[in-house]
Amino acid sequence: MIRSGTGNLDHSVVFAERSKRKAGISAFQFSGRSVENDEIISLNFGLPDESLFQIPNLQEACMRALHADHVKALQYGGATGTRRLPNFIAARFARQWGTSAEHGAVLVTNGSSQALDLIGRLFLDPGDEVWMEEPTYFGAIHIFTLNGATLRGFPIDHDGLITDAVEEDLIHRKNSNAPMPKLLYTIPNYHNPTGLTMSGPRREHLARLAREYGFYIVEDDAYGELGFSGAVSPPIRTMAPENTLYVSTFSKTIAPGFRLGSVIAPEQIIQGLQSMKAEGGTGGLIQEMMANLLESMDYDHHVRSIAAMYHARCDAMIRAMASCMPEGCSWTMPKGGFFVWATLPEHVETAALWSCALRHGVSFVGGQPFYVSESGANRMRLSFSYYPPDQIEEGIFRLGSAVKAYLSDASRENAG
Amino acid sequence: MIRSGTGNLDHSVVFAERSKRKAGISAFQFSGRSVENDEIISLNFGLPDESLFQIPNLQEACMRALHADHVKALQYGGATGTRRLPNFIAARFARQWGTSAEHGAVLVTNGSSQALDLIGRLFLDPGDEVWMEEPTYFGAIHIFTLNGATLRGFPIDHDGLITDAVEEDLIHRKNSNAPMPKLLYTIPNYHNPTGLTMSGPRREHLARLAREYGFYIVEDDAYGELGFSGAVSPPIRTMAPENTLYVSTFSKTIAPGFRLGSVIAPEQIIQGLQSMKAEGGTGGLIQEMMANLLESMDYDHHVRSIAAMYHARCDAMIRAMASCMPEGCSWTMPKGGFFVWATLPEHVETAALWSCALRHGVSFVGGQPFYVSESGANRMRLSFSYYPPDQIEEGIFRLGSAVKAYLSDASRENAG
Numbered sequence: 113m114i115r116s117g118t119g120n121l122d123h124s125v126v127f128a129e130r131s132k133r134k135a136g137i138s139a140f141q142f143s144g145r146s147v148e149n150d151e152i153i154s155l156n157f158g159l160p161d162e163s164l165f166q167i168p169n170l171q172e173a174c175m176r177a178l179h180a181d182h183v184k185a186l187q188y189g190g191a192t193g194t195r196r197l198p199n200f201i202a203a204r205f206a207r208q209w210g211t212s213a214e215h216g217a218v219l220v221t222n223g224s225s226q227a228l229d230l231i232g233r234l235f236l237d238p239g240d241e242v243w244m245e246e247p248t249y250f251g252a253i254h255i256f257t258l259n260g261a262t263l264r265g266f267p268i269d270h271d272g273l274i275t276d277a278v279e280e281d282l283i284h285r286k287n288s289n290a291p292m293p294k295l296l297y298t299i300p301n302y303h304n305p306t307g308l309t310m311s312g313p314r315r316e317h318l319a320r321l322a323r324e325y326g327f328y329i330v331e332d333d334a335y336g337e338l339g340f341s342g343a344v345s346p347p348i349r350t351m352a353p354e355n356t357l358y359v360s361t362f363s364k365t366i367a368p369g370f371r372l373g374s375v376i377a378p379e380q381i382i383q384g385l386q387s388m389k390a391e392g393g394t395g396g397l398i399q400e401m402m403a404n405l406l407e408s409m410d411y412d413h414h415v416r417s418i419a420a421m422y423h424a425r426c427d428a429m430i431r432a433m434a435s436c437m438p439e440g441c442s443w444t445m446p447k448g449g450f451f452v453w454a455t456l457p458e459h460v461e462t463a464a465l466w467s468c469a470l471r472h473g474v475s476f477v478g479g480q481p482f483y484v485s486e487s488g489a490n491r492m493r494l495s496f497s498y499y500p501p502d503q504i505e506e507g508i509f510r511l512g513s514a515v516k517a518y519l520s521d522a523s524r525e526n527a528g
Numbered sequence: 529m530i531r532s533g534t535g536n537l538d539h540s541v542v543f544a545e546r547s548k549r550k551a552g553i554s555a556f557q558f559s560g561r562s563v564e565n566d567e568i569i570s571l572n573f574g575l576p577d578e579s580l581f582q583i584p585n586l587q588e589a590c591m592r593a594l595h596a597d598h599v600k601a602l603q604y605g606g607a608t609g610t611r612r613l614p615n616f617i618a619a620r621f622a623r624q625w626g627t628s629a630e631h632g633a634v635l636v637t638n639g640s641s642q643a644l645d646l647i648g649r650l651f652l653d654p655g656d657e658v659w660m661e662e663p664t665y666f667g668a669i670h671i672f673t674l675n676g677a678t679l680r681g682f683p684i685d686h687d688g689l690i691t692d693a694v695e696e697d698l699i700h701r702k703n704s705n706a707p708m709p710k711l712l713y714t715i716p717n718y719h720n721p722t723g724l725t726m727s728g729p730r731r732e733h734l735a736r737l738a739r740e741y742g743f744y745i746v747e748d749d750a751y752g753e754l755g756f757s758g759a760v761s762p763p764i765r766t767m768a769p770e771n772t773l774y775v776s777t778f779s780k781t782i783a784p785g786f787r788l789g790s791v792i793a794p795e796q797i798i799q800g801l802q803s804m805k806a807e808g809g810t811g812g813l814i815q816e817m818m819a820n821l822l823e824s825m826d827y828d829h830h831v832r833s834i835a836a837m838y839h840a841r842c843d844a845m846i847r848a849m850a851s852c853m854p855e856g857c858s859w860t861m862p863k864g865g866f867f868v869w870a871t872l873p874e875h876v877e878t879a880a881l882w883s884c885a886l887r888h889g890v891s892f893v894g895g896q897p898f899y900v901s902e903s904g905a906n907r908m909r910l911s912f913s914y915y916p917p918d919q920i921e922e923g924i925f926r927l928g929s930a931v932k933a934y935l936s937d938a939s940r941e942n943a944g
Contacts, residue, residue, distance in 0.1 A: 121770050123796050126710060126744070128653045131800060165602045174590040174817075186581045186785035222638055222807055229806035233674070237544045255806045258649070294542060328542070354537050369602035371811030380539050384547060390645035390671045391638055395787030398814050401590075 153507035232259030247482030272310030302449025428501035436512030569923035648675030663898030688726030718865025852928030
């Protein structure tokens with residue numbers, strides 16, 4: 113062990129190489145950091161609104177999970193023994209999409225983050241490639257990098273992932289006998305961070321490519337229940353079931369603090385994922401509580417009403433941006449989810465803008481962490497999930513002022 | 529993707545190499561499997577007795593965690609925001625062992641299994657060595673193998689790990705410029721599976737070796753609170769704080785279904801472990817419930833009373849073994865924990881004995897999964913944790929009968 117100049121030991125000299133990789137930004141670094149300061153409107157982190165956490169039903173759901181008859185939830189094996197939550201998840205997917213409930217198997221995980229981690233662990237040898245939309249969820253960049261993958265980003269437009277670009281690369285790899293990607297990670301509905309949605313034809317195209325070229329699609333549908341209008345394209349998993357791992361979470365629809373997510377995939381893959389778990393299974397007690405809660409409520413009605421609430425907030429943000437953002441800025445118009453993605457004039461670096469915005473009383477997430485390459489410097493992600501409409505409007509007003517101030521400082525610098 | 533003879537796809541051809549390693553037996557494979565059959569007395573899995581799960585206090589603890597004031601537990605960042613559980617853990621360790629509460633930092637994990645997994649992930653490059661007692665907890669074999677380690681086992685006697693053997697190997701490595709181990713994993717109190725305890729002098733010796741040779745001790749104290757008599761040696765962490773990661777869990781003292789464990793280690797290492805987590809942090813809700821529960825009870829009194837109960841069960845097992853096991857068998861006499869470790873005559877293979885035992889209405893865990901090398905064929909682990917004393921006695925009676933029947937079949941085969 114090596115002692116630093118201060119005499120403190122530096123343990124990191126013996127840490128594994130994987131700990132030293134630039135690995136995206138671990139999600140926890142954003143956990144409500146700026147939110148503690150009531151004076152800042154923190155449009156940075158995608159926190160669901162706490163008023164939506166079903167507190168009355170939750171208390172009863174917990175009580176019932178602790179009733180003597182359900183003591184098995186407290187025992188080892190509770191997670192594999194009690195199948196209520198995976199059965200709920202499987203049945204709901206089958207009902208929504210017209211598939212058979214036995215079509216694939218379900219694994220409950222410690223949030224969708226653990227799902228991605230298990231997938232990385234099961235599939236990725238060092239150097240294996242994971243292809244992704246770019247920009248994408250920084251947590252996925254972190255997790256796949258931790259698992260030794262080489263990441264490759266592909267562009268998005270208003271129909272989502274540009275699957276022609278993916279196909280072009282696949283053809284090139286095949287023709288030059290170069291390695292194929294192992295996984296392709298996508299957030300097809302109300303994408304994090306862009307808010308965009310992958311069209312039906314693009315999904316069909318991606319499904320065909322996966323079957324033809326033998327890679328696996330990791331379909332992250334964290335926001336899928338939070339669409340603002342009726343029409344939703346079916347999951348890619350319904351189009352390529354043998355090639356698709358469908359990942360979901362209860363963090364946005366119920367509450368993040370349960371830390372419960374799931375994977376639906378072919379049975380053999382689910383068994384493989386289970387064997388990659390270090391712990392025997394996701395906690396039995398919290399699963400029983402969630403199962404009780406879901407069965408005690410009209411979950412369809414619940415997600416529709418919270419989606420309507422987020423819809424109103426998104427509308428407030430879009431209207432305010434049209435009103436407050438200076439010329440040269442543009443932004444996406446999401447049809448669901450939590451996020452609007454804004455593009456500022458090319459010379460603006462949102463990382464540098466950040467402190468100016470803080471002085472104006474608003475924060476956001478600059479674009480760079482969402483990219484595999486080093487671009488995204490003039491982009492930002494804005495969350496409409498946490499605040500009511502009036503505070504969102506105020507936050508965008510402050511952001512507009514900050515951007516204008518930043519731009520006019522920049523012109524003065526350029527001029528003088 | 530390759531189709532098997534039945535026409536089903538074989539996805540495993542693209543699974544990573546790590547998924548194919550002989551990796552010990554994942555803990556979940558033992559999750560109460562035989563316990564479902566009421567006619568078998570399952571002395572195999574180390575399940576705590578369910579009558580001990582503090583149900584009345586738990587209901588109230590959950591209720592309070594869901595009260596509106598505590599809604600932060602349901603939000604992202606709950607796990608890092610609410611410090612009550614890590615603070616409880618740090619304060620208790622400091623009080624028990626006379627150290628300063630700021631002495632090292634605490635990370636709450638999804639059970640001690642996740643703690644071991646994060647440690648493996650942070651420290652282990654492919655081929656790095658983890659040294660261990662042999663036999664040892666099969667879950668640790670699984671986890672460190674998953675993380676790419678080469679495992680090396682060292683013998684145990686009635687004072688625990690034979691640290692002279694460890695030192696001899698370290699000297700040899702140093703003299704021949706061969707690589708040093710990165711980690712040494714030990715269960716010093718009421719060891720799983722042998723029930724043995726590492727003496728004070730052996731702990732001091734191991735601490736000195738770690739400091740001198742620069743490896744890290746992973747001290748797994750899952751059973752540390754469950755000693756049958758007063759005198760306990762201090763944790764190795766008190767002797768080599770810069771070199772020791774102290775791992776613990778609430779699975780044996782409260783209930784496994786919470787899935788809550790912890791690591792106490794130098795601050796820099798705790799930060800490193802945190803960054804290896806795929807999910808932002810262990811679920812906030814379940815942590816709040818546990819913190820409420822622990823603060824609402826006299827936890828010291830609680831662990832003393834459950835230890836007394838396990839003491840009575842251990843005594844019943846030992847008495848019954850003295851009475852029922854045939855000549856040529858021996859066993860350990862644990863001073864705490866959940867397990868007795870039995871050695872049968874050398875020609876007996878406990879894996880082959882297993883079906884004979886089932887026919888007699890009793891099960892156990894054969895020795896082999898606990899070994900890094902392929903030995904242990906004539907050993908078995910017997911848990912006294914799950915059943916009341918009378919059923920333990922009946923179980924051992926059945927086991928004795930099974931062993932006698934097996935031995936007499938074996939002699940007949942040898943004779944004829």
